[in-house]
Amino acid sequence: MNRGMGLAMIRNLVQRLIAPIDPPLMLIAGLLLLLAIGVMGSASPERLNSQLINVAVALVVMRILAQVPPQRLMHMAVPVYLVGVLLLIAVALFGDVSKGARRWLNLGFMRAQPSELMKIAVPLLLAWFFQKREAMPRLRDYAIAVVLLLLPIALIARQPDLGTAILVLAAGFYVIFFAGLSWKILIGMAVSALAAAPLAWNLLHDYQRSRIITLFDPEKDPLGKGFHIIQSTIAIGSGGIFGKGWRAGTQAQLEFIPERHTDFIFAVFSEEFGLFGNLLLLALYALLIGRGLMIAANAATLFSRLLAGAVTMIFFTYAFVNMGMVSGILPVVGVPLPLISYGGTALVTLFVGIGILMSIHGHRMLVQK
Amino acid sequence: MEFKNPQEELERFRSRLAVAGGFVLFCFTLLFIRFVWLQIIQHDYYQTRAEDNRISLVPIVPNRGLILDRNGVVLARNYSAYTLEITPSKTLDLEQIIDGLAGIIDIQLKDRKRFRKLLEESRNFESLPIRTRLTDEEVAKFIAHRYRFPGVDIKARLFRQYPGGAFASHLLGYIGRVNDGDLEKIEGREEEANYRGTDHFGKTGLEQHYEFELHGNTGFEQVEVDAGGRAVRTLARTAPVAGNNLTLTVDAELQRIAEQAFGDRKGALVAIEPATGGILALVAVPNYDPNLFVDGIDTQNWKELNESPDKPMVNRALNGAYPPGSTFKPFMALGALTVGKRRPEQLISDPGFFNFGGHHFRDDKKGGHGMVDMYKSIVASCDTYYYMLANDMGIDNISSFMGKLGLGQRTGIDIDGESEGVLPSQEWKRKRFKKPEQQKWYAGETISIGIGQGYNAYTPIQLAQATAIVANNGVLFRPHLVNFITDTRTGKRIPIEPQPARDLGLKAEHIDVIRNAMVGVNKEGTGARAFAGAGYVSAGKTGTAQVYSLKGADYRAGGVKKELRDHALFIAFAPADKPTIALAVLVENGGFGAQAAAPIARQVLDYYLLGKRPNAPAPADEAAVEEDEE
Structure with a gap:
């Protein structure tokens, strides 16, 4: 082999490797990952290496999914959903208890958190479901979709894991919304949801209720339940316009911010990079979401559209719920800041979503051709 | 796909996407407003709170x-x-x-x-x-x-x-x-x-x-x-x-000798430097170990200290009020001279009792002391002399003079919570009792006041102060424990006293009479046994205060329960011509003053004036009998 051939082969290989990757999505996700590495280096430098490994794994998963054609995903929808539900039932029966919640399933060789799977499995199944109803979906179809959605949510909420339940519910709702459920019914559902709120209140665990109570008046319990929110709002507020500088946030460095490498990492970021940092972060998320919605708008099939739209909106839900809770306008639920918080599971889930978006974008022409 | 219009469906889907996009922008705008609120408008507040968190x-x-x-x-x-x-x-x-x-x-x-x-x-x-x-x-x-x-x-x-x-x-x-x-x-x-x-x-x-x-x-x-x-x-x-x-002003060694002189007896001793009011020793026994309180006393020790019948927590020198007994007599005599009710050489006939309205106030000595002048009345501690004197002076004269000596009033010593004691007077009785018939002062009540009994009740520090006034020719200095405070920053000494609090305006010749008589007590009177062989001239007066009134029967120490035995008292100052120390001693249930209290005073004076250290607590002198008292 001469050198020219070798180079060509390598170039060929690289091209095949990056071909399914959507450059704008990759660019935005890459910038967010850079921010993530920066914040992690301040919030918890000792975790930087293991988070880099998580990033590598997530990128591989993304790359694999980017190549999987949407039709294949559609075929996987039902089995994945069924496996997910079965695992959730198994968790309810045999799961490990940690911090008062039964979320983990010990598979002997690893511990799995099946609820995480449902964030993708539920929109996948519902998108498949609406694709199968070839005709204009009727009300009965929506009813079935709601049942398919609520089954895993009930199991997750029972664990209890309010954060994941909300994310899965949102993911499913987005599919139904994009599928075209009429505004009348949507508004009717919103009204009845409000009416059912007192009922739901009774079903909540004490710690979930207290989180909601604390949200409205965190100062009531400054050393207990309100501590998280008070300290994170102090961190954000004291950051000011330009922030205190990287690794110079007193709230973060002196450990006043709880869970500062996971759910409250935004407080660290915001304290050290200020309003400008926040604006940058919001802009990156908005671009990511905008690109995702664009992919959805141009997707080839109903399945692809619904899936792309829902997956995109999951990113929004993560980002909004997390920043809203850390800045004190939403209750504290366990939702990480997408692509930034420490933790492999959520990162992989999110890159599965990005991979799916890339796949849908890459295959947008195939059917029409 | 023939059932639906794909184009229409796509349009609707895209409109839904637009709604979603709008919702995203709306929510992000909300977040942005929140950030502006926290990071610009409320920034100062949160900045302060972050600093409060950080800086302690x-x-x-x-x-x-x-x-x-x-x-x-x-x-x-x-x-x-x-x-x-x-x-x-x-x-x-x-x-x-x-x-x-x-x-x-x-x-x-x-x-x-x-x-x-x-x-x-x-x-x-x-x-x-x-x-x-x-x-x-x-x-x-x-x-x-x-x-x-x-x-x-x-x-x-x-x-x-x-x-x-x-x-x-x-x-x-x-x-x-x-x-x-x-x-x-x-x-x-x-x-x-x-x-x-x-x-x-x-x-x-x-x-x-x-x-x-x-x-x-x-x-x-x-x-x-x-x-x-x-x-x-x-x-x-x-x-x-x-x-x-x-x-x-306290001399720790003197204090130690005074405390040890009590042995295991209860009581109090206050020694004052007459010229300054500085307290040389202030003893109240039994005492307690203050170290127990420093890191919090445990319940058992607390209970023991508080429930002990010996009451070790009571500062007897300041908070114990006792009838002064015969130690009151020199002050009575001084009062009589001052108000002009007696001359020193004026003789009184003592038949062994004083008859007041058919009631006999008995003298200790059966048959009486015969003819008694002021000197003899103090040296021999003649009760009848003072029954008569009290009757002649009347309660108003007595209480006003004793008040000047500071009896029945707080001395103002630099320890809080001092007791007042009781200076009997018409006014006091009016305030003390509720029923009108009890509020009236009866002339008969004045008689026993004269020998330091009756309603009289003074703290040992008041007796010491009154003695110091006599020793200091009628000039009172407030008794105080602290000589000076040293300012740690400047090293400067801030003296607490002495400023004469008041001059009673007593006549020198009157004081000389009393001093001579009190010297006589320790030379040839009730204090003579305790002060035999002392290398200095001291002035003193014994006293015995009734705890328990024996109607008609003779008092015999052995026949009465310990806690009902009389309190022994002694007041003294020395050297008699130029006193450097004045003191009052009280031994609870000690019996006669000459027996129990005077020997303690002797040890204290011996050390203070001669540097002589005793080798045992002051022994109770069982042989000393105060024939003239009770």
Whole structure:
């Protein structure tokens, strides 16, 4: 082999490797990952290496999914959903208890958190479901979709894991919304949801209720339940316009911010990079979401559209719920800041979503051709 | 796809996407507004709160001032020791924590009891010691196990120590943990900031009276702390200023000799330097060990001290009020001379009793002392002389003169909570009783007042003060324990006294009469046995105060229960011509003054004037009989 051939082969290989990757999505996700590495280096430098490994794994998963054609995903929808539900039932029966919640399933060789799977499995199944109803979906179809959605949510909420339940519910709702459920019914559902709120209140665990109570008046319990929110709002507020500088946030460095490498990492970021940092972060998320919605708008099939739209909106839900809770306008639920918080599971889930978006974008022409 | 219009469907889908996109922008705008609110509009507020979080003012407790005797002997000092402390609010199961601690550090039942008492008296967020004076080994052991005990910590603290133990405890007093009453005092003087970090406060004695002198100025350290409250680094420091030292007028050696002279008897002794009012010794026995109170007294010791029939917590010198008995007679005589009711040489015939309205007030000596002048009335302690004198003077004259001598009033000594005693007068009786028939003063009641009985009740310090006034030719100096305060910052001495409080305007020749008679007491009278062979001329007067009234029967010490026996008293000053010391001694249930009280006075005067140290407590002189008393 001469050198020219070798180079060509390598170039060929690289091209095949990056071909399914959507450059704008990759660019935005890459910038967010850079921010993530920066914040992690301040919030918890000792975790930087293991988070880099998580990033590598997530990128591989993304790359694999980017190549999987949407039709294949559609075929996987039902089995994945069924496996997910079965695992959730198994968790309810045999799961490990940690911090008062039964979320983990010990598979002997690893511990799995099946609820995480449902964030993708539920929109996948519902998108498949609406694709199968070839005709204009009727009300009965929506009813079935709601049942398919609520089954895993009930199991997750029972664990209890309010954060994941909300994310899965949102993911499913987005599919139904994009599928075209009429505004009348949507508004009717919103009204009845409000009416059912007192009922739901009774079903909540004490710690979930207290989180909601604390949200409205965190100062009531400054050393207990309100501590998280008070300290994170102090961190954000004291950051000011330009922030205190990287690794110079007193709230973060002196450990006043709880869970500062996971759910409250935004407080660290915001304290050290200020309003400008926040604006940058919001802009990156908005671009990511905008690109995702664009992919959805141009997707080839109903399945692809619904899936792309829902997956995109999951990113929004993560980002909004997390920043809203850390800045004190939403209750504290366990939702990480997408692509930034420490933790492999959520990162992989999110890159599965990005991979799916890339796949849908890459295959947008195939059917029409 | 023939059932639906794909184009229309796509349009609708895209409109839904647009709605979703709009919703995203709306929500992000909400977040942005929130960020602007927190980071621009409320920035200053949160900046301050972040600084408050970060910076902690840690008080540095100053060294408490020392208490020294007049020769510089240390009576109260401080030492630094490690304590093991628990903050109850930071623990879940207190008992379990203590049990766990007991596994690695020696925690005894009395430590637990003391801790429980502290717990009842304190607020939950305070850090309370479970063990004090940890050894280095114990500190190391605990640190190795610290992770197991949240809310438990080792602290280095300064402790008060009274090296003499129970010695002089009633004058020194003690410090204890700050309670609500102390907080009020601190707030009353607006000293809250200065008391941040201070957890002890003077409770009695000099420690209480001079609390704000002894305390000093708290220093502060500005430290950066993390969320766990651990100091990360020091930003600024203001050094504390140690409290001022007290130098007393008290002579510790004299005090010790006086205390030991009592043996195991109860009583009080107050010795004053007449020319200044400085107290040379202030004894109240039994006493207690003030060290017990420093790190919180345990319930058992507390109960024992409070419930003991000997009442060791009572400062008898200031709070015990006793009838003065015959020690009252020199003051009566001086009063008579001053108001002109007697001349020294005026003779009275004593048949052994005084008849008042058909009632016989008996003299101790059967058949009486015969013809008695003022000198003899004091030297022989003739009761009849004073029955008659009291009757002649009347209660108004008596109470007004005794009032001038400071009897029945607080002396103003620099220890709080002194008792007033009782100076009987018409006014006093009106106030004391409720029923109109009891409020009236009967002339018959005046008779026994003359020999120091009846309603008369004075504290030993009042008797000592009155004696000092006589010794000092009628000029009163307020009795005080502190000679001067040394300002730690400047080293300057701030003298407390002496300023003559008042001059009674007594005539020198009157005082000479009394002095001569009191010298006679110790030379040829009731005090002669106790003062035989003394190398100095002293003036004294014995007294015996009735505890229990024996109707008609003769008093025999052996025949009465100990706690009903008479109190023995003695007042004295010496050297008689130029007194440097005046004192009053009281021995509770000691019997005759000559037997029990005078020998104690002799030991004190011997040491003070001659430097002679006794080799045993003053023996009760069973052979001495006060034939003239009761």
